[in-house]
Amino acid sequence: MTVTERKEIRKIEVYDVGEGALKISYGPQHPGTGHFRLIITVLGDTVLEAEPDPGFVHRGEEKLAEYKTWITNIPHLERPVILDSAGIQYPYVLAVEKLMGIEPPERAKYLRVIMAELQRIASHLYWFALYGVFLGNSTMFLWCFGDREYLVDLTSLIGGQRITHSYFEPGGVRNDMPSKVPQPLLKEFNRYYRMVMGNDLPADAEQLRKYITYVCECFDKRLDDYWDLFFNNELFISRTRNVGILKPEDAIKLGVVGTTLRASGIKFDNRLNNPYDVYSQLKFEIPVGERGDCYDRAIVGFKEMRESCKIISQAAEMMPDGPVKVKQHPINIRVPAGEAVARTEAARGEMMYYVRSEGGDKPYRVKISTPSFRLIPAIKYLLRGEEIANIPPIYWSLNYWPVEADR
Amino acid sequence: MYPQTRTFFPGYIKTGIFGYRFADSKNIVSMVEENEVPPRKVDETIARYGVEKVHRVETPRGVEYFLYRFRNFRLIRYLLNWGRMASLFPAHITTACCSVEFAATHSPRYDPERFGWLPATGSLRQSDVLVVEGTVTSKMAQRLRLVYDQMPEPKWVMAMGACAISGGLYAKDSYNVIQGIDDILPVDVYVPGCPPNPSTFFQAILLLREKILYGRVA
Amino acid sequence: MSENVLTVVTELENKFGKALLEKAVDTRKLVKIVVEVDSLVAVARFLRDNYGLDHVKAVTGVDLSRLLKKEDKIEVIYHLGSYTRPELATADIALSTKLDRKSPRMPSLMDVWPSVEFHEREVYEMFGVVFEGHPDLRRLLLPEYWNDIPPMLKDYEPPGR
Numbered sequence: 001m002t003v004t005e006r007k008e009i010r011k012i013e014v015y016d017v018g019e020g021a022l023k024i025s026y027g028p029q030h031p032g033t034g035h036f037r038l039i040i041t042v043l044g045d046t047v048l049e050a051e052p053d054p055g056f057v058h059r060g061e062e063k064l065a066e067y068k069t070w071i072t073n074i075p076h077l078e079r080p081v082i083l084d085s086a087g088i089q090y091p092y093v094l095a096v097e098k099l100m101g102i103e104p105p106e107r108a109k110y111l112r113v114i115m116a117e118l119q120r121i122a123s124h125l126y127w128f129a130l131y132g133v134f135l136g137n138s139t140m141f142l143w144c145f146g147d148r149e150y151l152v153d154l155t156s157l158i159g160g161q162r163i164t165h166s167y168f169e170p171g172g173v174r175n176d177m178p179s180k181v182p183q184p185l186l187k188e189f190n191r192y193y194r195m196v197m198g199n200d201l202p203a204d205a206e207q208l209r210k211y212i213t214y215v216c217e218c219f220d221k222r223l224d225d226y227w228d229l230f231f232n233n234e235l236f237i238s239r240t241r242n243v244g245i246l247k248p249e250d251a252i253k254l255g256v257v258g259t260t261l262r263a264s265g266i267k268f269d270n271r272l273n274n275p276y277d278v279y280s281q282l283k284f285e286i287p288v289g290e291r292g293d294c295y296d297r298a299i300v301g302f303k304e305m306r307e308s309c310k311i312i313s314q315a316a317e318m319m320p321d322g323p324v325k326v327k328q329h330p331i332n333i334r335v336p337a338g339e340a341v342a343r344t345e346a347a348r349g350e351m352m353y354y355v356r357s358e359g360g361d362k363p364y365r366v367k368i369s370t371p372s373f374r375l376i377p378a379i380k381y382l383l384r385g386e387e388i389a390n391i392p393p394i395y396w397s398l399n400y401w402p403v404e405a406d407r
Numbered sequence: 408m409y410p411q412t413r414t415f416f417p418g419y420i421k422t423g424i425f426g427y428r429f430a431d432s433k434n435i436v437s438m439v440e441e442n443e444v445p446p447r448k449v450d451e452t453i454a455r456y457g458v459e460k461v462h463r464v465e466t467p468r469g470v471e472y473f474l475y476r477f478r479n480f481r482l483i484r485y486l487l488n489w490g491r492m493a494s495l496f497p498a499h500i501t502t503a504c505c506s507v508e509f510a511a512t513h514s515p516r517y518d519p520e521r522f523g524w525l526p527a528t529g530s531l532r533q534s535d536v537l538v539v540e541g542t543v544t545s546k547m548a549q550r551l552r553l554v555y556d557q558m559p560e561p562k563w564v565m566a567m568g569a570c571a572i573s574g575g576l577y578a579k580d581s582y583n584v585i586q587g588i589d590d591i592l593p594v595d596v597y598v599p600g601c602p603p604n605p606s607t608f609f610q611a612i613l614l615l616r617e618k619i620l621y622g623r624v625a
Numbered sequence: 626m627s628e629n630v631l632t633v634v635t636e637l638e639n640k641f642g643k644a645l646l647e648k649a650v651d652t653r654k655l656v657k658i659v660v661e662v663d664s665l666v667a668v669a670r671f672l673r674d675n676y677g678l679d680h681v682k683a684v685t686g687v688d689l690s691r692l693l694k695k696e697d698k699i700e701v702i703y704h705l706g707s708y709t710r711p712e713l714a715t716a717d718i719a720l721s722t723k724l725d726r727k728s729p730r731m732p733s734l735m736d737v738w739p740s741v742e743f744h745e746r747e748v749y750e751m752f753g754v755v756f757e758g759h760p761d762l763r764r765l766l767l768p769e770y771w772n773d774i775p776p777m778l779k780d781y782e783p784p785g786r
Binding site for chain 1: 649651653654655657679680681682683685687688691692693702704706708709711714715717719738739740742743744747751765766767768776777781783
């Protein structure tokens with residue numbers, strides 16, 4: 001590295017750009033962001049220009065995928081979004097299934113839906129926990145993480161791990177869920193259930209299928225408390241109402257996804273518009289916002305958690321018995337040559353995979369188009385002309401997860 | 408703009424699973440400053456400093472030596488250490504995905520505040536512990552070292568997750584990941600797992616407390 | 626649903642017959658249209674204005690040099706999507722072009738779809754493809770001092786291999 005190149009690096013850390021404007025590095029070590037940097041030009045208290053600088057967690061997943069086999073790709077491909085790992089495995093598995101021309105058994109499809117929705121709730125809870133912290137509501141952090149633990153327990157009971165379960169595989173899921181809930185977990189959950197619902201768990205909660213519905217029922221009730229504490233709180237409303245408005249036409253132009261898109265009033269959700277697996281048989285609604293401001297984005301996420309609860313209880317009831325995978329794959333399966341695209345709705349929005357095979361035991365090319373990467377233009381656009389104090393509400397309302405964006 | 412050599416990492420962050428793992432912390436500090444440091448070969452630097460002496464602590468001399476001895480009288484040392492151990496403030500720098508479980512450790516179920524571990528403060532000048540939460544990429548490595556240098560003494564480092572320890576899943580074939588942060592920082596506690604279970608991380612907090620309580624005062 | 630996509634392909638064939646190099650139509654997997662570089666912008670505009678394909682989901686670069694059927698080319702694929710026309714939501718339509726691997730240059734589609742801004746920057750640094758007309762073609766994800774060839778090319782071998 002030469003001196004001039006090093007000066008280039010240093011130049012962005014700081015400085016006076018003339019006419020009273022300053023260039024400031026916002027992150028990566030900053031309580032308002034975290035593994036993400038914004039280079040903002042400010043004039044007084046107003047942001048003139050915000051330039052996103054991702055790449056602090058770029059680990060080269062796409063290159064890595066070309067060196068690993070089809071099955072061993074699954075664990076490392078879920079690392080970009082470990083808080084929603086089902087969401088990022090899902091399209092990969094679907095794309096490989098399309099190439100192989102196999103269809104998973106019915107029970108596996110339901111198990112996938114349950115897992116994906118559980119992680120969607122867990123991911124949204126993480127979002128609101130941090131949103132709460134950065135708007136000065138630390139209670140939200142404690143509540144969200146306290147309740148998230150029960151959902152994570154359920155995930156680990158089904159998938160075998162708290163968050164990085166690698167549960168999905170081409171042609172089904174890795175293992176069936178157990179039929180019974182272990183007693184210590186039941187006792188732990190009973191305490192929580194009694195606190196929220198006011199009565200003990202019914203006797204049939206020992207069955208995991210029933211237990212899932214009780215967890216959802218309990219969590220759905222708990223969301224009322226969230227509404228009172230956070231979403232209907234005057235402090236929250238005053239910081240987010242009419243802040244960072246994204247109009248529908250701009251949302252389309254920037255190609256944003258997920259809650260951000262739906263908060264702007266566009267009803268697009270892959271579960272509804274491009275149904276995969278068993279989503280076409282389930283009944284649920286897609287919440288849509290009106291104004292497209294930070295508050296709407298949060299409320300859409302809040303309502304989505306309710307809908308996810310509904311989906312999980314339905315799926316747990318409708319789930320048939322039977323095998324959970326087509327067959328036990330060897331570790332080095334060969335996938336027929338071709339290219340396929342699969343899209344699903346992960347917690348943050350549309351997750352897309354482009355997978356190309358050459359007929360070998362390794363992919364030729366795996367492209368991951370993550371929702372967070374597609375939200376970067378929205379950050380750039382929304383922060384322009386805002387006050388510095390509005391950066392945290394806007395940034396966190398987008399539910400942007402830098403690890404996912406950088407891959 | 409770029410020279411045609413294949414040294415894509417500068418000398419101080421030379422990685423590779425079969426190569427030497429090595430860092431010269433002085434170089435990284437000076438890199439941040441203006442003066443020119445030519446990228447060195449790994450072998451040269453090892454010949455000069457030796458691999459194990461990378462994070463060498465200078466022995467105090469003169470008056471400082473007596474102060475050092477005074478602080479290390481058993482009772483005084485114990486009292487100082489007890490105070491340090493009982494209120495640890497981690498600095499807020501999230502490097503990768505382990506931050507999910509790091510945050511989950513602060514949930515009411517685990518509650519490390521019982522042991523004086525207070526969740527992230529805003530300022531580095533008030534922090535004691537640097538928790539490296541996961542993978543460190545080469546873009547983040549410089550900033551991580553900057554953050555470490557800005558923290559006041561005494562300070563401790565925890566390497567959380569397999570990636571921070573050895574590169575983990577990215578130990579091979581990844582072009583942008585530092586293979587273990589002991590290349591750039593002196594680590595006190597390693598927390599295994601990918602990501603570590605909150606209870607594992609909790610044990611690491613207790614271990615760090617133990618280490619501080621029975622360690623020497625610099 | 627699949628009829629909608631097939632009409633798009635046939636109409637495109639009628640209008641830009643010569644510019645269409647290849648097409649791979651499989652409504653379940655991917656509908657890909659490979660066009661010449663010169664007529665890429667015209668095709669993109671045609672698709673946007675007439676079929677409501679209003680945003681780009683991803684821009685993928687593929688290095689074709691290690692395929693079984695070797696080609697010394699880099700393929701750049703634009704995955705298109707539509708928010709305004711829900712009947713196209715199930716289709717995976719992709720517009721693609723092939724570039725020379727020695728000096729890959731192509732016109733930027735920033736004017737057609739503003740959503741490609743960061744996607745094109747990524748392809749630029751990962752494959753070295755220069756997008757002419759892109760307002761801000763700079764490094765995005767890699768560290769500032771990267772001085773090797775673009776990492777996603779098949780020639781690049783990661784360390785430890």
